[in-house]
Amino acid sequence: MTKNLTVYFSAEGNTAALAKRIADASGSDVFEIRPEIPYTKSDINWKNPLSRCNKEKIGKKDIPIAGSVEGFESYTTVFVGFPIWYYGAPNIINSFMQQYDWTGKRIALFATSGGSDIGKTVGKLRPYVKGDCRIIAAKVFASGEDVSEWVAGIVKD
Numbered sequence: 001m002t003k004n005l006t007v008y009f010s011a012e013g014n015t016a017a018l019a020k021r022i023a024d025a026s027g028s029d030v031f032e033i034r035p036e037i038p039y040t041k042s043d044i045n046w047k048n049p050l051s052r053c054n055k056e057k058i059g060k061k062d063i064p065i066a067g068s069v070e071g072f073e074s075y076t077t078v079f080v081g082f083p084i085w086y087y088g089a090p091n092i093i094n095s096f097m098q099q100y101d102w103t104g105k106r107i108a109l110f111a112t113s114g115g116s117d118i119g120k121t122v123g124k125l126r127p128y129v130k131g132d133c134r135i136i137a138a139k140v141f142a143s144g145e146d147v148s149e150w151v152a153g154i155v156k157d
């Protein structure tokens with residue numbers, strides 16, 4: 001039996017809701033990627049040049065994460081979810097990816113956004129992913145979009 005894992009970061013709840021549907025459809029265990037210091041509303045106000053999210057982005061900051069995935073090596077397929085921030089994955093996803101050895105794993109990225117597509121997200125994230133592994137899918141889901149077909153294609157591959 002192969003084991004599936006769904007991990008996600010969500011600042012405002014959209015990706016959390018999508019992650020739940022993907023985890024249910026794939027029979028995944030779930031890990032929420034939470035920053036050690038939670039984001040407040042003003043922290044994620046990207047319209048303020050001095051807000052935390054803008055400082056982290058510009059400073060290419062590593063984001064300390066609360067806890068870690070138990071038994072990470074036992075999973076074959078890992079769904080990794082996040083909101084699109086600045087046309088890519090948030091820095092906390094870079095930090096998360098860097099913490100693990102991805103050798104032998106199949107990675108499927110999923111995201112929510114305010115309208116941006118997946119764009120160059122995969123290429124930007126790839127340098128942070130250690131080990132011989134494959135990113136087999138990457139998709140931004142519209143609000144309420146069905147996940148079952150996408151998940152079925154990944155799980156049965």
Ligand SMILES: Cc1cc2nc3c(=O)[nH]c(=O)nc-3n(C[C@H](O)[C@H](O)[C@H](O)COP(=O)(O)O)c2cc1C
Pocket residue numbers: 009010011012013014015016044045046053082083084085086087088112113114115116117
């Ligand atoms: C700091 C920040 C940057 C964002 N950058 C983008 C972007 O480049 N393109 C886009 O379509 N939406 C962008 N958004 C909107 C989020 O991707 C969107 O609201 C997402 O669904 C939020 O997910 P969450 O509720 O799981 O946090 C940004 C939001 C924040 C807070």
